[in-house]
Amino acid sequence: MQLSGTSSLLWYKLANDQKESHMKMFEAQPTTARDIETFKKEISTVRSVDDLMKNRTLLKVTLSAFQLESEIDKYAFVKKMLTEDPENDDSLVNRMLEPRWTKLTKALYALNENPDFFQDEKNVNAILNGYKTNEFEKFEGKTAEGVREALYFKRMAGGVEELSQIMADKSIMHVVRVGLGLPESFQSLEYEQQKTRLEKQVDIEDFKDPAKIDKMIERFLVMTEINNNDPMANPMLSLFQPVAPAGGFVGPQPISLNLQV
Template sequence: MTTTYTSYKLITQDMTASLKRVAAEPNVARDTQYYLENIGNVKSIDDFMADDRLYNYALKAHGLEDMGYAKAFIRKVLTEGNTSDTAFAKQLSDNRYSELVDSLNFAQYNTAATAFDRAQQGVVDKYMRQTLEQEAGDDNTGVRLALYFERSASGINSGMDILADEALSQVVRTALGLPDAMAAGDVDQQAAYLERVLDIKDFQDPEKTGKFLERFAAMWELDNPSESYDPLAVFGSSSRTGISADLLISINSLKLGGS
């Protein structure tokens, strides 16, 4: 079996070619064509939510595929936008919702929201990357985690940013050889510890991030030699909102308190 790091490098050494392979898959190509042909005709949140193919495509593009059933929740996110600190999306520790608003900002641009490139090709580009990561995870969850970390690394500015995202936390705990039980500890102490043992600003450097992921991949192979890992543990419907229910409450409380 190809190792986690080898598989990760095969994908990332020519990301353009990897994404083109995904785009050429019949189902992906068909859904993408439909999205591009129809999203520009959407003039309201009602229009968007009435078309399940557009709605589901956009949610998957933002890693929110498992939230498709929660239409009232997504409607509230889109209706309130993200320009105000009191907007619903801003009250959530999970930044995927603000990213969805950035792509389809009906609250700010009304009927013109879907005319922007970010609502059209921008969403398509996100969809391709999400699909690539999901398909990689079908073969090796560690590869999906590494790809996700690489994509997200530049947005990591603190230990709390890591703790607020279970997939990022899994990569860091694995790379550092930390027990999963650590996730049950005090949030502030966890964040402080990570900031002591990691140079957080290194994640702004692709080369240093690559070195970190090489270490992660090696440790992942030791812990998961048979790839018996459950991907839903970190990529399920609540994967981006915290390490545990208690941690989610703590992180959201901290964010709400700083708004």
């Protein structure tokens, strides 16, 4: 649960500026520390996909490394994803076109052919680092709304080269949609309708500019605060409300805070 009154934008900046101390707090959590220790001790015993599936903690850490921890109870589905060849065009992962599953399958398919896959320290560390990154972003997001998505967006946005990548990634799409001020109902539109609207409002070239990515995040977090807070509780937020001639919030649109990408 997010803490009442915590500014999303402020907490996001603290999470970046004080990342080392925040990371120490995150890793000191009992559940996190226990999962990391268990993974380090037991992953070397995994010689097959079946071995991995039998150990819930190891599977949880592995799925979390790819932001898929919520899928842990879909046993048959997860196993299918881990055992189908990602190079086969007919495999389920290639029919889904979901980037998280694609990354998982490509990263772990070798376990089907190489029982020594987790004897390689690079493979073990790759999973652990992915787990820590995902769980750390979730940890920061517990304090203020939108911070998890903002941290993820900051990490991934530089790799966006076409609109379809934005639309395929739910977290990136969420940041873009909220930042543009599009309502939740936008998600119920047909794919082509969404694409047409986004083509008019999104410049893919902006994703190559770190400064513009930061502006996108800033706008997303400000809009998140507006959408999730009572403007009367924070006078600054009332400045972003439209002028209401018949009562309501009255105030100028801010001219010193440029949120345009």
